[in-house]
Amino acid sequence: MKNNFLALLLAAVVFFALCLGLSSCRGGKKKAKGKDKIAVVISTLNNPWFVVLGETAKEKAIELGYDAVLFDSQNNPSKETEHFDNILSSGYKAILFNPTDANGSVVNVKAAKKAGIPVFCMDREINDSEAAVSQILSDNFSGCVALGQYFVKKFNGKGNYVEILGLVGDNNTWNRSKGFHSVVDNFPQLVMLAQQTADFDQNKAMEVMESMMQAHSNIDAVFCGNDAMAMGAYQAILAAGKAGRILVFGFDGSQDAINAIKEGKMEATGMQFPKTMARSAAEFADRYLKGDRNFQKKVPVAVELVTPENVHKYGAFEKLE
Amino acid sequence: MRKSLKIILALVAFILALYFSFYTESLSERQLKEQFKEFNPAQVVDYCWEHKLEDLVRHAIPCEEFFEGLQGDAESYAERQGKVLGIGSNYFFVMQARAEISSVDEHNLYLILNRDVKATIPLTNIFSNLARDASAWFNPDDFQNTMDFNALSSYLNKKILQEVLAPLSERFSTGVRIEFVAAVEVNINDLPLKELVLIPYKIEILS
Amino acid sequence: MKKNFKVIIDKPVIKPLVALLLMVGVMSVLSGNFATTDNFFNVLRQVSVNLCISVGMTMVILTGGIDLSVGSILALSGAVAAGLSKNGFSFPAADLYVGFTFWGCILAALLIGAALGAFNGWMITRFKVPPFVATLAMLTIARGLTMLYTKGFPITGLGESFSFLGTGWFLGVPMPVWVALLIVAFFAFFMLKTRTGRYIYAIGGNKKASLLSGIKVNKIILWVYTLAGILSAVAGLMVTARLDSAQPNAGSGYELDSIAAVVIGGTSLSGGKGSIAGTVVGALIIGVLNNGLVLLNVSPFWQQVIKGFVILGAVILDKVSPGKSEN
Numbered sequence: 001m002k003n004n005f006l007a008l009l010l011a012a013v014v015f016f017a018l019c020l021g022l023s024s025c026r027g028g029k030k031k032a033k034g035k036d037k038i039a040v041v042i043s044t045l046n047n048p049w050f051v052v053l054g055e056t057a058k059e060k061a062i063e064l065g066y067d068a069v070l071f072d073s074q075n076n077p078s079k080e081t082e083h084f085d086n087i088l089s090s091g092y093k094a095i096l097f098n099p100t101d102a103n104g105s106v107v108n109v110k111a112a113k114k115a116g117i118p119v120f121c122m123d124r125e126i127n128d129s130e131a132a133v134s135q136i137l138s139d140n141f142s143g144c145v146a147l148g149q150y151f152v153k154k155f156n157g158k159g160n161y162v163e164i165l166g167l168v169g170d171n172n173t174w175n176r177s178k179g180f181h182s183v184v185d186n187f188p189q190l191v192m193l194a195q196q197t198a199d200f201d202q203n204k205a206m207e208v209m210e211s212m213m214q215a216h217s218n219i220d221a222v223f224c225g226n227d228a229m230a231m232g233a234y235q236a237i238l239a240a241g242k243a244g245r246i247l248v249f250g251f252d253g254s255q256d257a258i259n260a261i262k263e264g265k266m267e268a269t270g271m272q273f274p275k276t277m278a279r280s281a282a283e284f285a286d287r288y289l290k291g292d293r294n295f296q297k298k299v300p301v302a303v304e305l306v307t308p309e310n311v312h313k314y315g316a317f318e319k320l321e
Numbered sequence: 322m323r324k325s326l327k328i329i330l331a332l333v334a335f336i337l338a339l340y341f342s343f344y345t346e347s348l349s350e351r352q353l354k355e356q357f358k359e360f361n362p363a364q365v366v367d368y369c370w371e372h373k374l375e376d377l378v379r380h381a382i383p384c385e386e387f388f389e390g391l392q393g394d395a396e397s398y399a400e401r402q403g404k405v406l407g408i409g410s411n412y413f414f415v416m417q418a419r420a421e422i423s424s425v426d427e428h429n430l431y432l433i434l435n436r437d438v439k440a441t442i443p444l445t446n447i448f449s450n451l452a453r454d455a456s457a458w459f460n461p462d463d464f465q466n467t468m469d470f471n472a473l474s475s476y477l478n479k480k481i482l483q484e485v486l487a488p489l490s491e492r493f494s495t496g497v498r499i500e501f502v503a504a505v506e507v508n509i510n511d512l513p514l515k516e517l518v519l520i521p522y523k524i525e526i527l528s
Numbered sequence: 529m530k531k532n533f534k535v536i537i538d539k540p541v542i543k544p545l546v547a548l549l550l551m552v553g554v555m556s557v558l559s560g561n562f563a564t565t566d567n568f569f570n571v572l573r574q575v576s577v578n579l580c581i582s583v584g585m586t587m588v589i590l591t592g593g594i595d596l597s598v599g600s601i602l603a604l605s606g607a608v609a610a611g612l613s614k615n616g617f618s619f620p621a622a623d624l625y626v627g628f629t630f631w632g633c634i635l636a637a638l639l640i641g642a643a644l645g646a647f648n649g650w651m652i653t654r655f656k657v658p659p660f661v662a663t664l665a666m667l668t669i670a671r672g673l674t675m676l677y678t679k680g681f682p683i684t685g686l687g688e689s690f691s692f693l694g695t696g697w698f699l700g701v702p703m704p705v706w707v708a709l710l711i712v713a714f715f716a717f718f719m720l721k722t723r724t725g726r727y728i729y730a731i732g733g734n735k736k737a738s739l740l741s742g743i744k745v746n747k748i749i750l751w752v753y754t755l756a757g758i759l760s761a762v763a764g765l766m767v768t769a770r771l772d773s774a775q776p777n778a779g780s781g782y783e784l785d786s787i788a789a790v791v792i793g794g795t796s797l798s799g800g801k802g803s804i805a806g807t808v809v810g811a812l813i814i815g816v817l818n819n820g821l822v823l824l825n826v827s828p829f830w831q832q833v834i835k836g837f838v839i840l841g842a843v844i845l846d847k848v849s850p851g852k853s854e855n
Contacts (some may be wrong), residue, residue, distance in 0.1 A: 145450075
C-alpha cells in the first residue's frame with residue numbers, strides 16, 4: 001500500500017515537472033494570434049442595464065478587431081481588484097471599466113496606468129481626474145433635475161411622495177437623488193414621507209414599497225433610483241390595489257420601463273444610453289491604441305427624459321431612429 | 322518578584338502603546354484644513370462673471386439668425402454655432418433677442434419671440450446646467466468630481482437670479498418690451514422649436 | 529533513509545500537497561498566463577488574506593469547534609481602522625484634536641478583533657453555547673455593528689501607510705505575503721513546539737481526558753477564539769489596505785473559504801487532527817483554483833460549483849486513502 005502511494009507521488013512529481021517544462025516553452029505572456037486583448041470590467045452582471053453596457057462594449061471591441069473578455073466584479077471591490085491583478089499580468093492592452101466604487105476603485109486604475117494599460121471608465125466615475133485616460137459618464141444629476149422638473153409640473157407643486165434609493169455606496173445613487181431634490185425641495189408643499197434604500201434590486205424594492213405603503217396611507221408618488229426598483233415598487237402598488245393612485249418614477253431607460261410607460265403603468269424615467277457609452281469607450285480605446293492621445297478626461301453623455309408624450313421615440317436603452 | 326516585574330512591563334507597554342497610537346493637533350487648524358479641501362464654486366464662477374461676461378454678450382447670436390440656422394441643416398449649424406457637452410443631441414446656444422412680455426406670474430416670464438415661438442424665463446428657481454454649459458467657461462476635465470462641476474451650476478443659477486433677474490422683477494409686466502442675452506438649449510432631434518426655456522445673462526428693459 | 533522517507537509520506541499534509549502540485553501542473557498547461565512570476569505573486573497575494581483567517585480557523589477547529597464570524601469581524605476591524613484614521617476625538621473647549629496614528633488604528637483593529645473573539649470564547653466556555661451557534665450569532669452581530677459604524681458607506685482615502693501595507697513590496701515580495709508568512713511561521717511554531725499548542729491538539733482529541741489531566745481547557749479555548757478574532761482583524765487590515773477603503777460588506781463569505789482551506793488541508797472537523805502546514809496547502813489549492821479558473825475565463829458561477837466539488841473530493845480522499853490510521 002505504501003509502495004503504491006510512493007509510486008503515485010513520484011508520478012505526480014514527474015508529471016508536474018513535465019507540465020512546467022511544457023508551459024515555459026510556450027512562454028509567459030503569449031500574444032494571441034496577433035489580436036490584441038481588451039478587458040471589459042463591469043461592476044455587476046446581475047442587472048440588465050450593466051449586461052447591456054458590458055455586452056455592447058465587448059461587441060464593439062470585437063468589431064474593431066480585438067479579442068474582448070468580460071469580467072464581473074459582482075459589486076465587490078475585492079473581486080474587482082482580483083480581476084485587475086489578473087488583467088495586468090495577462091497581457092491585455094486596454095481596459096473598459098465600470099467601477100464598483102468611486103473612491104475604492106481608484107487604486108486599481110492607478111495600478112493599470114502604472115503598468116501602461118489605458119483605462120476608459122464607463123457610466124460611473126472615479127474621484128480622480130488623472131488616473132483614467134477618459135471617463136464617459138452619464139450625467140445622472142442633470143437627468144434627475146429634468147425628472148424633478150417634470151415631477152413638479154405633474155403635481156403642480158403639491159403632493160406626498162416616497163423615495164427609494166439605490167446602493168448607498170454608489171455615487172450615482174446620490175447624484176440622482178440630489179438632482180431630484182435640487183428641484184423638488186424648492187416646493188415645500190411636495191412632501192417626502194420616507195426615504196429608504198433597496199440596493200437597486202427589484203425584489204427588495206417591492207418589499208420596501210409594501211412597508212412604506214403600510215406606514216403611510218397618503219402616498220401620491222414614488223421616485224425610484226432605477227427602473228428595476230421602479231418595477232418592483234409598481235408590483236407592490238398593483239398588489240395593494242393602488243395602481244393609478246400612486247405614480248411611479250424611475251431612471252435608466254430599461255425595456256420594462258419603456259413598456260410600462262407606454263402602458264400607463266409608469267409615469268417617467270430618465271433614459272441613459274449604455275450602448276452609446278459602451279461603444280464610445282471601445283472606440284476611444286481603439287484610437288488610443290492606434291496612437292491618439294488627445295482625449296477629454298470627462299465626456300458626459302446626456303440623459304433624456306422619457307414621458308408618455310415622447311415614449312414612442314424610445315426603445316430599450318436607446319433612441320429609435 | 323516575577324509578578325511585579327510583569328506588571329511594570331505591562332504598564333510600560335501600555336504607555337508606549339498610548340504614545341504611539343495618538344497624535345494631537347489644534348482643532349481650529351484642522352477645521353481650516355478640512356474647509357480648504359471642500360470645493361468652493363464661488364471663486365471660479367465670480368471670476369468668470371467678472372471677466373468673461375462682456376465677451377459672451379458680444380458674441381451672442383441674433384434671434385432671427387438663430388431660427389434661420391436651425392431651419393436648414395440643424396445638425397451642422399448646431400455643430401458650428403452651438404456647444405455640446407460630451408455626447409448627446411442637446412446643443413446650447415447664447416442668443417440675443419428683443420421681445421414683449423406676454424404675461425407674468427410668480428414663477429415665470431412668458432414671451433413670444435420671432436416666428437411665434439413661445440419662451441419662458443424663470444423668475445424664482447433656475448434648475449439645470451444650461452447657464453453653465455452655454456457659457457463654455459468651464460471644462461468638466463478640470464473638476465475632480467461631477468458633483469463639484471454641478472455645484473458650479475447651483476452657484477451660477479443663484480447668481481443669475483440675484484443679479485440679473487431680481488433687480489428688475491418689479492418692472493416686469495405684460496406689454497413691457499425687453500432685450501436680453503440668454504442661454505437656450507435645443508435638442509436637434511426635437512425640431513421644429515416649440516417652447517424654449519431661456520436663462521438670461523443680461524436683461525434690459527426697453528420701454 | 530527509507531524509514532525517514534516513509535515518515536514524510538505518512539504525514540497527512542502530503543496528500544493535499546500532491547493535489548496542489550497536480551493542479552499547478554494542469555493549470556500551467558491549460559493557461560499560458562498561469563506559470564508566470566507576476567501571476568505567482570498574484571496568487572500569493574490573494575491567498576494571504578484567507579491564510580491569516582485560516583490559521584486562526586485551524587486552531588479553532590482543532591479544539592473541535594468552529595468560527596463562522598471571521599468574515600464579519602474582518603469587516604468591523606477594517607472599518608474601525610479606516611474610520612479612526614479619518615476621525616479622532618475633538619475637544620472644542622481646549623481647541624484640541626486627538627487623532628489616531630497608523631499604528632493606533634492597527635492597535636484598535638486588533639483590540640476589536642480580540643474583544644469579539646473573546647466574546648465568542650466566553651459564550652462557548654462560560655455559557656456552554658455550541659461554537660456553531662455562538663459564532664453564527666456573532667456573524668450577524670458584527671456585521672450589524674459594521675453597518676452601524678459605516679452607515680452603509682465605504683470609508684475611503686486612507687493614506688500612505690495603509691497603501692504600503694496593502695500594495696507595497698519589500699525585498700521583492702508583496703507586503704500582504706510577508707504578513708501571512710510571518711503569521712504562518714509564528715503559529716506553526718506555536719502549535720508544534722509550545723505546550724499550549726500541544727494542549728490544543730489534546731483538547732480536540734479528547735476533551736474529558738484533557739480536563740482530567742489538569743489542562744485548563746476553558747482558558748485555552750477562550751484564547752483560541754480570541755486569537756481567531758485577532759487574526760480576522762489582521763485580515764481585515766490587509767483587505768482595507770489593499771482596497772484603500774473599508775467596505776461595509778467586506779469579508780462576506782470568507783468563513784466558507786477559510787473552513788474549506790482547513791478541511792482540504794487535512795484537518796478533521798471533529799478536532800484533534802490537523803496542521804497549520806496542511807491549511808497552508810489547502811489555502812493554496814483554493815487560491816490556485818480561483819486564479820486558474822479566472823485565467824481560463826470560466827464563469828464565476830461554474831467556479832462555485834467546481835470549488836464545492838473540490839472540497840467534497842478532498843474530504844472523501846482523506847477518508848478513503850490508505851496510510852491514515854484511526855486513533
